[in-house]
Amino acid sequence: MTVFSASVSPAQRRIHLALWVLGLVLLLPACAGVDTWQREKIYRPTALQNDAEKQVLQAANPDVSVLRVPSGSSGEWVEVLQVPALGSPSRDIRVLYLHGTFRHAYQNLPKTLPMRRAGMAVWLPDYRGWGGSSPRLPDEPGIHDDAWVVWQFLQAQGPRDPSVRWVIYGHSMGTAVATRLAARLKGTNGYCALVLESGFTSFSDLAQASVGWVGRALVGMGSQRMAASEDITGVHGPVWFLHGSQDTTVPMAQGRRLYDMAPPPKFWRDWPLGHSNLHTDTTGSYDQAWRDIATSCL
Template sequence: MNDSSTLETSHLPSPGRWHGLAAVVAIAALLVLSGCASLDDWQRQKIYRPTALQSAAEWQRLLATRGDVQALTVPVGGDGEQVQVLQVAAQPGQAAPVRVFYLHGTYRHAWQNLNKTTPMLRAGLDVSLPDYRGWGASSPRVPSEHSIHADAWAAWQALQAAALREGRPVRWVIYGHSMGSAVAVQLAQRLRGTPAYCALVLESAFTSFPDVAEAGVGWFGRQLTLLGGERMASIDRIAEVSPPVWLLHGSRDDTVPLALGRRLYEAAPSPKQWRTWPLGHSDLQTDPTGAYDQTWREIAAGCR
């Protein structure tokens, strides 16, 4: 199995960018200087940029457009709050023995990330995509690192219980894209030493929020990020996950520099794989050469 892939194709735009990071830093500076008590809420809103659906009717209309997509409602957090989990089958009506637990990044909700599941489905993997509270049809809130991790854990537990009710063995791939890579790492760390998952796959991953801020706008960006409580510091946890670990990254990623993904890879336990494509932050699934699809076939074969 090759340690890396280098492919040439045209540069496509990266739909998952954290747009305007410099502007966020500038406004945060003003808030700090003015002593604004709501800096934390403001910062969390700007960092995560959750995209919610406008109504339950919109959610039902979306579900009606895809017969292969089902929704699972999971209670979380008390007070009637919930997360919605999209479930997509590689072969409708037939449950796959290997499934992907897909943890998405900032901004786009699960439905808007369905296009990224295509290579997984082609590899014969079913995919489950939870929306954290604040995204999609899940309960509204300004998310935090704590709430996002809690939502991922609640969705994970619900899916494990559902698999047990099926009465057949299921193996899981934990996959995280962008911010979701940090959620995936913390979940994998929590499950370390158990047979709960067969692979950890991190795409467009970073070491920590402060590192991303520093890479984007320099030392001042790091300091302002440190004023809040959001860290998503995968670099502090990656050594404590169970391998195999796969890191996938675009060499033209202008949101999360390739160097941050490589640093996380170096700190990960072996066996591990590092794969790169000359693409951006959120478009590796568009690789025209078939190598990205092949990577998912290798992940699926390893789990089987």
């Protein structure tokens, strides 16, 4: 997820954003599109352009199955990728992978490899607006709705098997989506672990950490909050926090703040890596974290 571009210096970003905020404040009485503008800038969804592009991706990933789940208005849908565990796992542990902004599910497949090596199959939904899902400009309620609809759909597939265990995983913006879903499931024994990678407390807090009060003001002018801090106390553990100490998109301090708010049992792991590349860790410790998560579900 990238809420604000990192291609210019922090000082330049503050100046640019100050000018944007001033312009928006002046235009606000005559402009009903501020929220639309914010959604375009924050989410930047990557959609598949046509069937040919989808066929190329499917051919390149022959182990991927595709599900289509009805969501939203009549005729709308969420496309879900399903990838199997690697090896011969002794237990059926499954991951619901809730991705962040920009990249669609196919682009997130490399990040599933440590999960799959740990013996877990993975389901990756594309919220409406991303990938092969229904085209639309995303908004926060719709993203949360899509995660909930997919969860319900997956739980309804076949006879209820009590031996199946679910991990809810979110990356970046997806940590707020995962936290909301987990809080909604508290008390149901629906999941065995909540995993939050590159997490933050809210869009507003993240914007302020990135560019100061101007960023908070800019986010505050719209309706997109993604405030995991409002839901984290309502989840049950174990909660795993994974973060890169070199993350310049979501500073690690944001993840630590969310960790401090979470109920026990909770675990923190960090690596000297960035925002979306923890799976490239060459020490084996990232893979080990996923094996530990799987073990906690036994």
